[in-house]
Amino acid sequence: MEENLSGQLADAVAQGADEADLARARAGDEAAFTRLVEPLRRELHAHCYRMLGSAHDADDALQDALLRAWRGLARFEGRSAVRTWLYTVATRTSLDIVEARGRRALPADLGPSSDRAVLDGNAPLTDVAWLAPYPDAGLAGDPAGPDARYEQREAVELAFVAALQHLPGNQRAALLLFEVLGFSAAEIATMMATSTTSVNSALARARKIVAHRVPPRTQQRTLRRIGDARVREIATRFATSLERGDADALVALLTEDVTWSMPPLPNWYRGIEAVTDFAVQVPMTRCPSWRHRVTSANGQPTVAFYLGDDAAGPHAAWSITVLTLRGEHIAEITSFLGPDGFAPFGLPASLP
Template sequence: MSEFSFPAQDTAAMGAEDVDLGKARDGDNGAFTRLVTPLRRELHAHCYRMLGSTHDADDALQDALLRAWRGLARFEGRSSLRTWLYTVVTRTCLDVAETRGKRALPVDLGPSSDHAVLDGNAPLADVAWLGPYPDANLSGSQAGPDARYEQREAVELAFVAALQHLPGNQRAALLLFDVLGFSAAEIATTMNTSTTSVNSALARARKIVAEKVPSRTQQQTLRNVDDGRLRKIVAEYAAALENGDADALVALLTDDVTWSMPPLPHWYHGIEAVTDFAVQVPLTRCPSWRHVPTSANGQPAVAFYLGNDATGPHLAWSITVLTLRGEHISDLTSFIGPDHFTPFGLPAALH
């Protein structure tokens, strides 16, 4: 994973911030809202990286901002308000992570299956599953191209999944230093520890992440794929499922493709196993598919809706995130469940 950091708050806004800060300390909730609104998206993305769940990120950010509002009198201005808010948010996420545990994908639970599993593949409710992240939650057009690139790189599925293998303190140190650009001394203050401990945590975290994240990020891959070609890949993949066309699907996949479907525990690796699953289940046993293109975790994605027939309503089924290698799909991660659709602003059904 390349090292990247997001820019600090525009200094031109600092005068207005100082005025609002004084008002907020006097109990003006509107002033506090004006202070935190420009930072909400980046703070929310930080919560997602820490916790691996959009819903947990929602709860953690709400709790953290409440803590910040109640503790604003303790903010002495020794650091920027942004830095102080990241301290509050990070500590809140560490509390949540300690109580809820790390998020997982099916590949973390056991070996792949070499053929379609039709029985004994019920959803596992006792596993905290990693979830997808809507790109719309990232900072918008006010960020320059390089910043938008870095924001997407920092929420890529492989990176967020790798973070879940780190203890909370290592996860926080890595994100604050490598992603957000805080110094080791600032991180030590945030985490109530020493710079030596921070540097040690960083070294261990980088080693684990390097073992689990591909050397080439999805943003690097996608920059070399023409936008028109990318839209074509997504459309052809969705059409293959909708038309029950196994040959068209296989033509889009790498030989070592993987397909996983949290919260289902079984997953498939290799073109033969993936093809067998596709033919046995989504291409033949699912009566009718419809889709809406979207994007998640800085990657192309497809929202799929399943219906009993082509003419009836189709209900929200899964958000499938595509990972590319070159111009072929190397990983399919289908996050099953209608609860994933709301954060993406997608309807619960297509009629």
């Protein structure tokens, strides 16, 4: 009873503080606006990432959304919560970017897999907007609404974010606002300036497409069953098998239908024979020396790889490699190549 009353009192105090800051912000106090926004910044950024499939685009979207919110603050009448209003602005900003830039892709979206290692003719495709990984640190303080169906980490898993890219913008927004954030269809209709009937129709179509593309067992369920220590062990064994050129150790970790893709390279591999051939021909043979750091992206075990000319010299950032597990084996390997993706993870650009 006392704890409940204390919680209610704290909520009331926080609400009063928000109202005071809102009044000050409307009067032109930028510091008050910052205080309103700051507790919501991470969850808004994660929402923009789900919409856009890129942490860089999410940075741009959130910055633009907060600027729009600041400039439009006088028009906010307080009929909804500040959080709802900010999600409205962030969603509409993201929809503008979706319309301008199109959807993001993975190599499997562009063509069939390769049976053998492609050593020539596998140049990076720079005219494709590629899906990008998301550091788990960005999920801290990212609460779901009471009616949300997806957990926050489930909602950034690679399979889910990749499936979202196959939805039109309005369906993508409706699904995220309803299933991930717990807004009602009526609230979403107001946020997107449409009807409840249109929202329900968009939700039905979106659910059908996502259900077809997302495995029934989420990574979060798999990882919870395995346990953190075992998950880290699998990621470490994967990394060390490549560092040591140990093909047998690698094969022991993989499912029979494993896939390996490396955006921005268009070629990708499916099946244990094709993946093993690629691993032996390229990272185990043509890459002189590897080092790694185990981290986490998209709610999944991840290895940051560094490549060097020899074991004694410096190693430069090479890839953020996200692993998708099925049971205690690796079913998908997605290596996002390039050093630009390391900074959002707080990782150095090189290792000595």
